Amino acid sequence: MELHELEAIAEREQSQRARLRILCCAAAGCQASGSLEIKRRLETVLTAAGKLAEVDIMPVGCMGLCGHGPLVRIEPSGELFERVTPADAEELVAALEGGPCNVPRCDRNHPFFTRQLPIVLRHCGQINPERIEDYIAVGGYRTLYHVIHEMTPAEVINAITRSGLRGRGGAGYPTGLKWATVAKSPGERKFVVCNADEGDPGAFMDRSVLESDPHLVLEGMAIAAYAVGAEQGFIYVRGEYPLAIERLQKAIVQARRLGLLGAQIFESGFNFRIDIRVGAGAFVCGEETALIASIEGRRGQPRPRPPYPAESGLWGMPTLINNVETFANVTAIIENGPEWYASIGTAKSKGTKVFALTGKIRNTGLIEVPMGISLREIVEEIGGGTPDGIPVKAVQTGGPSGGCIPASLFDTPVDYESLAAVGSIMGSGGMVVMDEHTNMVDVARFYIEFCKDESCGKCIPCRVGTVQLFNLLTRLRNGQGSGNDLIEIEALCELMRETSLCGLGQSAPNPVMSTLHYFRHEYERLIGAEVEHGS
Amino acid sequence: MAAKTLTIDGHLVSARPGAMLLETIREAGITIPTLCHLDGLSDVGACRLCLVEIEGQRRLQPACMTTVSEGMVVHTNTPRLRSYRRQIVELLFAERNHVCAVCVASGNCELQRLAALVGMDHVRYEYMSVAYPVDISHPRFGIDHNRCVLCTRCVRACDEIEGVHTWDVSGRGIDSRVITDMNQPWGTSTTCTSCGKCQLACPTGAIFPRGVTVGERPHASERIALIVEARKQRW
Amino acid sequence: MSRLRIATIWLGGCSGCHMSLLDLDEWLIELAARAELVYSPIADTKHFPPDVDITLIEGAIANDEHLELARTARRHSKIIVSFGDCAVTGNVTALRNPLGPSQNVLQQVYIEHSDPGGVIPYEPGIVPVLLDKVVPVHQVIPVDYYLSGCPPSAPRIRALLESLIEGREVAVDVRFG
Amino acid sequence: MTTPATNTDVDRSARVAGDNRRKILEATMKRFQYQGDALIEVLHKAQELYGFLSPELLSEVAQRLRLPPSRVYGVATFYHFFSLAPQGEHTCTICLGTACYVRGASLLLHELEALSGVKAGHTSADGRFSLLTARCLGACGIAPAAVLDGEVIGHADRSDLTARIRALLGHEE
Incomplete structure (x- = not known):
């Protein structure tokens, strides 16, 4: 693959694109609400009207407003329809050319759309995630070409450092610094790992990115691999995300076929292969060292750091671990320059x-x-x-x-x-x-129950502390608590925070401590009269 | 390479480069509680009892897995460390049924000794009163899971010294349990060589030689280090 | 100096701690000079008296009678000592806890493991009603000092009592089992 | 945890059916060059083929990958995805993620427990129905979410879901 071939694919894509297009969200949320049936129905209606050739029906990634799904957008008008049902197909087809349509429309001027700034999500809902050509048509893989042929690894790392990008997995470690550590750590082999073990309940960012724009992540990983000197990458993705896994698999095959992954990428000396590792249901595997254990086929138990994976990770080799969103930021930073990226955000949190x-x-x-x-x-x-x-x-x-x-x-x-x-x-x-109807003690208890079930069991403060904390909160909620219990709860929280082996145990008390801090009265109310006298 | 000089509890001590903080602390004559550590086995840093404060470091570090460095200033016995250690021992006592009065290891038990060492005179937490089985299917040894503290010393002794990896841990979190082979009765294990190193390594009365009663199981974990030494030296 | 009022009570335990107390032999005579035993299984008293200075509680809380006596003792005592492993941890008395709630325990003891025709005794007010879970004393009342041991040895009991009587700081080592 | 009788039944029926699942599993192991590192991938495949991981299956994997049996068992029981017992003919998974929780997933779960007489995480005695929970399906946009026999149901409504399960179990009786 050469640059001009890449450009040829993009041009062909653009020239073949129909003027009229219907974009159906095919991400997991809308699929569950029946978006694929809508797509089939639209095809039937267009076929019957003899218009199938004039209109492109595209399955696309997440359009954002998942709670109002299934979502359908029509082009060129750009109108976005919500809560679409298969019965709406005729009206949607009519709307393509300005016909009457009573399907509820989203207000595109609503702050939900206008206040957003899509960088990571810039292709989501715009392209068919299952076609690499779609990604190439919006400029995909050109940054990788540019990096391989026109930048040294040090320049790439320098750009990421200057952009101010910090790890999007949660802790916010400076990404450039991590890359630099891996690059300079000696090792026979090095690895790049994409942490897609998005385990927080109530979070689906990574899932949406992988389902909507998998190549963006692959390209980001490849750039990282070039920068740190790795030839092998892994994407560790939750087993709960079958659609994301399927799309990643397709994306990897497509990229390999075009020579954008594998040996001698863009006819250079740079080789990079990506394999998927499917998680098997363990939240703790989001922790770097547990994730490494899991990729190595072992129980996902963390080990004390140092040494950090950047120095000694997979099979003892320097390993770069970033999460999906971090990798998804890489191409935009290189493309538009680190100064552009650093101009977005605050002094210490960029982008x-x-x-x-x-x-x-x-x-x-x-x-x-x-x-x-x-x-x-x-x-x-x-x-x-x-x-x-x-x-x-x-x-x-x-x-x-x-x-x-x-x-x-x-x-x-x-x-x-x-x-x-x-x-x-x-x-x-x-x-x-x-x-206001949410009981904050219950919320704290919910999270502690989660951590109790997800504790790997290796260190004592987390293994037993989560259970005791859960029991104390349960007792409290059932009205069997005493004034002493709050003291015990706080002491346990401190113990876990200070002495647990890994981030899971260290941060497990956070939901309890923050609710105790801001909503202490809700706890005290449960203890009963004795405390109420005091307050 | 030159020896490293560091300060432990206000005393200047020197250590060979690459030494672990735990051995340096002990060589300085300071007692620090440990449980998952056993001389001769690899370390896992799991019990959190040997955590120490190191000036300039935000987090407490396990002495067993921290390498000494020049100028390090270490505190091993601050009020908060004492309080954490006591809490950890309390959590262990609440987790399973550690009833010293009816235990084969009473008087020779590391957990019992730890309680005394950290001054744990009572347990604030609710006892979980679990009902784990006792496996005496092996002709020479037995395991009472009610007394297991999940230190994994048996797992490591079996894997690292005997080299057969009969033991491992099943489940996770509070449901973790040491197992033999496919979680089958120990006596039916096809990998076990009946060498007894797991029993030597066990800090409590969880793994015991059959036929002993209360207080009769001797504590002989230091023999693990001797075996390792013997293997190295080819005695 | 007026004599201190000391009580000892015997809840869910084997009375071994009281036996160990008696092992103090001639020191008991010294003790008698400085303190008066106002309530104890080894004294002829029916009701827990008021204004007790020190109460030693042997045994775990296993039934409703234990619970009530422990609460009474707390109300009338300046200092409560959990006396021995059963009081401190539940110990042997609490070995029934893994069997489940009291009904399961009674069922196993009086029906399943008894001769045919066994019945579960039920005479509230006469036969104390078992609690579902045996708990250490400090889980039902505040405890001031803990003396571990099964039983605590006589010298350790003496060390504790001496410090309490003399109002010194109590520093008795921990020794379970 | 496992019920040996059922496991051997499954194995026997598999052999009688002359199935080639062993071959597929063997091919997977071969693709990974029988490396111990591939244990989790191999267990995924084994469970996909057999529905659950029987002791026999685990032993075989241990043997082929030259891993100690206890390590294979330890890994298989560490991860919630792996099931060592067969699941019911029908399964319903309730997501208990935060978004679903805030929108009443635990009430939904209680209702289903009452309806089916099966506790969360278990299978009915007749093997007809398994009630499972998930920590988060990542379908928070359509909370509360459930999965009924593989189909994701968003905005899961209590009466609607119970009716569907009742029909599912009632139909075949």
């Missing part, structure tokens, strides 16, 4: 962040916003508040490792440091909205 906005919120879905946006803008403007007008009480970010931020702090800007300062974390991007 955008993808969030899965769920819970008691009108506009459930996938959003990408610039860092620094306030929680209020996300919840009230983009999310449109709660569906039934009950006031919002809190928003939970960071999943089981994060915390609950009360509505009174909704002016907090969304960046790594600010979220940490209010007792939560950025996390991988789950954002669950809770209304």
Whole structure:
């Protein structure tokens, strides 16, 4: 494959594109709501009308507003229809050429669309994720060519460093620094691993990216591999995501066939092969060292760091581990330059962040916003508040490792440091909205139960601490708690945070500590009279 | 290479480069609790009892898996470390049925000793009162899972020294359990060589020689290090 | 100096801790000079008296009577000592816990493992009703000091009592089993 | 955890059917050059072929990959995806992720437990129905989500789902 061949594919794609197009969301959420049946119905209607040749019906990735799915967009008008049913097919076809159509339309001027800044999600809902040609037509794999032929590995790392990109998996470690460590660590072989073990309950960002734009991630990984000197990559993806796995498999085969992965990529000396490893249901495998154990075919138990995987990872070799969203940012940074990327966001948190906005919120879905946006803008403007007008009480970010931020702090800007300062974390991007009817002790107990079930059992504070914490919260909720219990709960939280072996155990108390901090009265109410006298 | 000089609890000590903090602390005559560590076996850093404070490091570090470095300033016995250690031992006692009064290892048990060492005079947590089986299908040894602390010393002794890997851990979290082969009665294991190293390595009365009663199981874990030494030296 | 009022109570345990107390031999005479035993299974008393200075509780909380006596003792005592492993941990008395709630235990003991025609005794007010779970004393009342051991040896009991009587800081080592 | 009688029944019926599942599994192991590292991939394949991992199957995998049996068992029981017992003819998985939880998934689960008489994570005694839970299906946009015999159901409605399961189980009686 040479550059001109790539461009030829893009041109051919663009010239063959029909003027009239119907784009049906074929991501997991809308598929579950019957979007494939809608697509079939549209084909039937067009066939009957003898118009099948004039209109392209494209299955595309996530269009964002998952809670209102299935979503269908028509081009060139760009109108977006929500809650479409197969019976709407005729009207949608009519709408293509301006005919009458009573299918509910989304307001494209709604803040849900206008406040977003898609970088990672820029192709989502625009291209057919199962066709590499679609990706090439929007400029895909040209950055990889540029990198291989015109940049040295050091220049690539330098660009990523200057962009200010930080790990999107949650902890926010500077990506450039990680790449540089892997690049300079000695090793016979090196590996690049994409962490797609998105395990936070209430998060589906990575799933949507993989289902909607798998090549973007592959290209990002290939660039990383070139930069750090790796020839083998793995994508560790949750077994719960069959559609993402299927699309990744297809994407890898397609890329290999075109010589964009494999040996001598773009006729250069650079080789890079990617294999998929399917997770088997263990949240802890999102932790780097547990993930490595799992790829090596062992129980997914973490080990103490140092050494860090960047120095000694898979089979003891230097290993770069980044998550899906981090890799998905790479091409845009190289393409537009690190300065452009660094101009978005805040002083310490650059670029955008993808969030899965769920819970008691009108506009459930996938959003990408610039860092620094306030929680209020996300919840009230983009999310449109709660569906039934009950006031919002809190928003939970960071999943089981994060915390609950009360509505009174909704002016907090969304960046790594600010979220940490209010007792939560950025996390991988789950954002669950809770209304006034939500019992915060139950929420804390829900997360601790999750961590208890997901604890690997290796270290004592997490293995037994989660169970004792869960028992204490259960006792409290059942009205059998005593004033002493809150002291015990706090002591256990501190123990787990300070002494657990890995991030799972260290952060497991966060939901309890943050709710105890902001909603202590809800705990105290459960203990009964004795405390109420005091308060 | 020159020896490393570091400060442990206010005392200057020197250590050979590459030494682990745990051995250096012990050589300095300081007692620090451990459970999953056993001389002669690889370390896993799982029990968290040997965590120490190292100045300039945000997180506590397990002494058993931390390499000494020049100028390191280490605290092994601060109030919060003492409080954490006690809590960890409490959690262990609450997890399974550690009833010293009726245990073969009483008087020779590391867990019992740990309770005394960290001053754990009572357990604040609710006892979980589990009902695990006792496997005495093996002709020479038995295992009472109710007394297991999941330190995995048996697993490592079997794998690293005897080389047969009869033992492993099944399940996860609080449901973790050590197993032999396919989670089958130990006596039916096809890989076990009946060498007894697991029994030597066991810190509590979980794995015991058959025929002993309360307080009769001797503690002989230090023999594991001797065996390793013997193998190296080809005695 | 007025004599201290000391009580000992015997809940779910084997009385071995009390035997160990008696092992103090001649020191008991010294003790008697400084303290008065106002309630104990080894004294002829029916009701737990008020204004007790130190109460040693042997045994775990296994039935409703234990629970009530422990609460009474707490109300009337300045200092409560969990005396021996059963009081501190549940110990042997709590070995029934893995069998499940009290009904399962009674069923196994009085029906399944008994001669044919066994019946589960049920005479509330006469036969104490078992609690579903045997628990250590500190899970039902606040405890001030813990003396582990099954039983605690006489010298350790003496060390504890001496510090308490003399108002010194209590520093008794931990020794389960 | 496993019921040996049923396992051998399954094995026997498999042999009688003259199936080539062993061959497919062998091919998978061969593709990974019988490397121990591939254990999880191989177990995925084995479960896909047989529906669950019987002790015999695990032993065979251990032998072919030259791994100690306890390690294979340890791995198989660490990951929630692997099942060591056969599942019911029909399965319903309720997502208990946060978004689903906030939208009432636990009530849904309780209702199904009451309806089927099966506790979450278990299979009915007659082997007809398994009620399972998932930590998060990643389908939060359509919470609460459930999977009934492989079909993802979004905005799962209590009465609707119970009716479907009742029909599913009732139809064949």
